[in-house]
Amino acid sequence: MEIESFRGLLTDEGQGLLARLREYNPGEELALATRLRRDHPAELVSAALGQARLRQRARAKFGGEADRMYFTPDGVEQATRTAVAEWRARRFAELGVARLADLCCGVGGDAVALARAGISVLAVDRSPLACAVAEANARALGLAELIEVRCADVAEVDLAGFDAVFTDPARRGARGRIFDPEAYSPPLSWAVAAGRRSRYAALKIAPGVPHEAVPEDAEAEWVSDGGDVKEAVLWFGTEAAQPHRATLLPGGHTLTGGRLADPPAGPVRRHLYEPDGAVIRAHLVAEVAELVGGTLIDPTIAYLTSDALVRTPYATAYEITDTLPFNVKRLRALLRQRGVGTVVVKKRGSAVEPEELRRKLKPEGPHSCTVFLTRVAGAPTMLLGHPV
Structure with a gap:
């Protein structure tokens, strides 16, 4: 976008065009552009359509206020x-x-x-x-x-x-x-x-x-x-x-923190805690382990486990029902036996792609389950459970 094209949007004519494009539908852009160019300069119409597209993208960051704001693609x-x-x-x-x-x-x-x-x-x-x-x-x-x-x-x-x-x-x-x-x-x-x-x-x-x-x-x-x-x-x-x-x-x-030593690793217990990404990036998993009385499931994996259920905003808690060596056939049979039709697959420390695994499982039934593909004590493992 050139600066002169942008300044054209600030004129009365440009503002009128932007108001007409508030409910802009990308699927109708070609026909809409043709109609608008009958009454307005082509360059101004292009700038207004571009701004309408940017405002739609910006709603994810700015909400409804994006419709009153102005943007560039990089912006x-x-x-x-x-x-x-x-x-x-x-x-x-x-x-x-x-x-x-x-x-x-x-x-x-x-x-x-x-x-x-x-x-x-x-x-x-x-x-x-x-x-x-x-x-x-x-x-x-x-x-x-x-x-x-x-x-x-x-x-x-x-x-x-x-x-x-x-x-x-x-x-x-x-x-x-x-x-x-x-x-x-x-x-x-x-x-x-x-x-x-x-x-x-x-x-x-x-x-x-x-x-x-x-x-x-x-x-x-x-x-x-x-x-x-x-x-x-x-x-x-x-x-x-x-x-x-x-x-x-x-x-x-x-x-806050950053001075605690990494928590020890131990066996998977009743609850699994998945720390928030900001906690992991900040290297504060040890602080969350202290809050929940937990240990790591593996020295290299940022999942915590504890017998206690502790409410904390810094990690999502799951109740674990099964801890099994990774095996697709066994998992598929277990989910069918339990009537599981909705499977949420999470992975950390596993090369298996969640979408590929879901296709192989072909789940059916009224129940749901969360499957964690990870490592426990260095071994490929699948944990089954549900959020609490």
Whole structure:
């Protein structure tokens, strides 16, 4: 999308087109485009249809508010979902931050959440189109007085006078995802240095970052939303007592730690606990083991087992009915005997693909079962049970 095409959407004619496309149906796009081009310039119609498609994709992250916002293809892909941005903004607000520099702001999703938390934001990006979109979003959501957008190289921005800095480096290039942190734009080392110069700072990084790459003076937080790990953030200035944090949304449940030794491994007991992905990424499985009185089923597998049933938001509990060596024929016979027609297959430490196994099982019946394909004491094992 060119910036002039985007600005056309902000005119009265462009706004009228976007209003007509609010209930846009992709299956009717060709016929719709033909009708609209009878009354409007073809370039404007193309821009409006493109924006309608982006808004539909953005609903997964922004909900119904996406219909009032503006996006770019990269912006939809890389923007922080609302729940996660609101959590981070709340943390900044609780630290007493009043003025913040949002570096690499993209379409402004984080700036919006920060402004709604009462924080004055300078949103910076080097892309003129991203800046135009961020500015339009601030106006559309009534936050223009709290969000100033500046098109600049973030390395040239004077950060004096800000209480905090939030940096979200570009982690995608022309060839896709970038795995080397020093190939981020800006590089991780620059963003860390900028964070250390600020009173408070948060630096968004890929969830799969190696723990050895986390600076010793940073608090590392992994955030999941609805069970899916969405991001990792390095915090500076929080003076956290524990180096690692796992935050589970919705709910804002937070587990801290990172100093406990790995729990021992032992036999499978009555209950199996599947830790949330953020807990696993943060290396806090030992903390959950302590909460539930559990042990690992295998030294290399992040499943915990315990005789006790302990309610915790940090892991899903299952009652285990069978612990058997892996054998497809035996499993199929057992499920048929019990009238199991719905099978949820989970795997950790197994090469078997769940969909392939389901096809082989051909389950039938009114009952349901969860099957775990894993290793116990190094041996391929299948565990049968159900969530409790």
